[in-house]
Amino acid sequence: MQTRKLHPLRAVRSDHDGEAKFKAVFECVSDALITLDSDGRIELVNPAAEEMTGFLKSELVGQPLSSLSPKAKLPSRTRALAPEIFSSEGTYEDIAIERKDGYPRVVDLSVRLMPGENAEGSISVVLFRDVTEKKRMERELITKHSELRNAFVELEKMNSALKATQDTLVQAGKMAALGELAAGIAHELNQPLMSIRGYAQELEYGLSSVIKGTPVEGEASVGFREIISGADKMAKIISHLRTFTRKSTEDFEWVDVRTTVEEALKMVSRQLTSRGIEVVRDYEPMSDSASADAGKDSPCVYGNPLQLEQVFINLTTNARDAIEATGRGSGKITISARVEGLFVEVRFRDDGIGMGEKTKAKAFNPFFTTKEVGKGMGLGLSLSYGILSKIHGSIQIQSEEGKGTEFVVRLPKDFRELG
Numbered sequence: 001m002q003t004r005k006l007h008p009l010r011a012v013r014s015d016h017d018g019e020a021k022f023k024a025v026f027e028c029v030s031d032a033l034i035t036l037d038s039d040g041r042i043e044l045v046n047p048a049a050e051e052m053t054g055f056l057k058s059e060l061v062g063q064p065l066s067s068l069s070p071k072a073k074l075p076s077r078t079r080a081l082a083p084e085i086f087s088s089e090g091t092y093e094d095i096a097i098e099r100k101d102g103y104p105r106v107v108d109l110s111v112r113l114m115p116g117e118n119a120e121g122s123i124s125v126v127l128f129r130d131v132t133e134k135k136r137m138e139r140e141l142i143t144k145h146s147e148l149r150n151a152f153v154e155l156e157k158m159n160s161a162l163k164a165t166q167d168t169l170v171q172a173g174k175m176a177a178l179g180e181l182a183a184g185i186a187h188e189l190n191q192p193l194m195s196i197r198g199y200a201q202e203l204e205y206g207l208s209s210v211i212k213g214t215p216v217e218g219e220a221s222v223g224f225r226e227i228i229s230g231a232d233k234m235a236k237i238i239s240h241l242r243t244f245t246r247k248s249t250e251d252f253e254w255v256d257v258r259t260t261v262e263e264a265l266k267m268v269s270r271q272l273t274s275r276g277i278e279v280v281r282d283y284e285p286m287s288d289s290a291s292a293d294a295g296k297d298s299p300c301v302y303g304n305p306l307q308l309e310q311v312f313i314n315l316t317t318n319a320r321d322a323i324e325a326t327g328r329g330s331g332k333i334t335i336s337a338r339v340e341g342l343f344v345e346v347r348f349r350d351d352g353i354g355m356g357e358k359t360k361a362k363a364f365n366p367f368f369t370t371k372e373v374g375k376g377m378g379l380g381l382s383l384s385y386g387i388l389s390k391i392h393g394s395i396q397i398q399s400e401e402g403k404g405t406e407f408v409v410r411l412p413k414d415f416r417e418l419g
């Protein structure tokens, strides 16, 4: 006798009790369930499927499942309800369907095949799981994640800008302390110096009548003149120190940067030639007049010529020492100047010993020096930094140990306009 094997669903349904149980389960599961006959038409629809699609059971039964496909374009990152999906078992993700009210939904499908009643074809049981919300949250999470990453990058940038500002502030703080110290020392030294000079002058005058015509006359007057001129030199240094710390703009004027560089070079030219050091000028073409309205290519800046000269002297003497330290007995200093918008940029490049990272990091610190006692005070660069800060200028080092150093000085044409 031949027995036909029924698939479990049919087997349950063939039994009256079982059919009631099947119906109860089918009706109350929270996932949407639809069965398709062997022609791919909708046969059974549970209430969860009605709720998910917005269609009534009576509207769906007999229709092909593809009637649930969106009428217009598929939403991005979804697939269509292709008929081949129902001819093989499996799980299919990100399928687009359209509700009766036109709202698109994204569903994951699980398809199970069961043999049909008459051996031909098979019945498909399709379980729908609505993942629209899940997908929306996933997308939101991805957007939030990338927003967070961008914010993090922005934060890192701000952090490093903050660090640079902090470094500048620390340097500015050191300069302020140094300025106060210099002003104090200048004041303290000036008093005794003036009395030394006064007494020397009086003594010269008093003694001259006593020793006139004696063999010590010439010797004594030379000695007194030396004392007085030494005191004058010291007074000049003291007044220089005072100008470093002064804030007023009274000594400011329009200066041609090239002229100031030349003045500085004049002061040290003998020291350079005696060490076999050649100076190369590499100035871009610029206009000549030293005034505010000399045009865009004017190399003029509003500043104190003596202080700027001091900066250039410091840079030249540093280059001189760095070249001398190579022991070659010769070297080259290249000075370039060019106008860059509202700034004039001056570069001092040398082929001296260069600086390691540690020296570079400390070079602007007051009293930092790598030179032997008596040769360097470690003040040149910190004073230069202070002078340039006052006019909103800047100074930077580019250096490689064993190769040489370049100092880049940027001077605003008119610091008053920068606020």
Ligand SMILES: Nc1ncnc2c1ncn2[C@@H]1O[C@H](COP(=O)(O)OP(=O)(O)OP(=O)(O)O)[C@@H](O)[C@H]1O
Binding pocket: 314, 318, 319, 322, 350, 352, 353, 354, 355, 359, 363, 364, 368, 369, 370, 371, 375, 376, 377, 378, 379, 380, 381, 382, 404, 405
């Ligand atoms: N062109 C350079 N090449 C190599 N090292 C340099 C150069 N300029 C400065 N330095 C380094 O930076 C340090 C600090 O320079 P800074 O001009 O402030 O002081 P100093 O030259 O040592 O002394 P001072 O300028 O008071 O005579 C120097 O001792 C040196 O180590």
Ligand SMILES: [Mg+2]
Binding pocket: 314, 317, 318, 376, 379, 380, 381
């Ligand atoms: Mg120096």
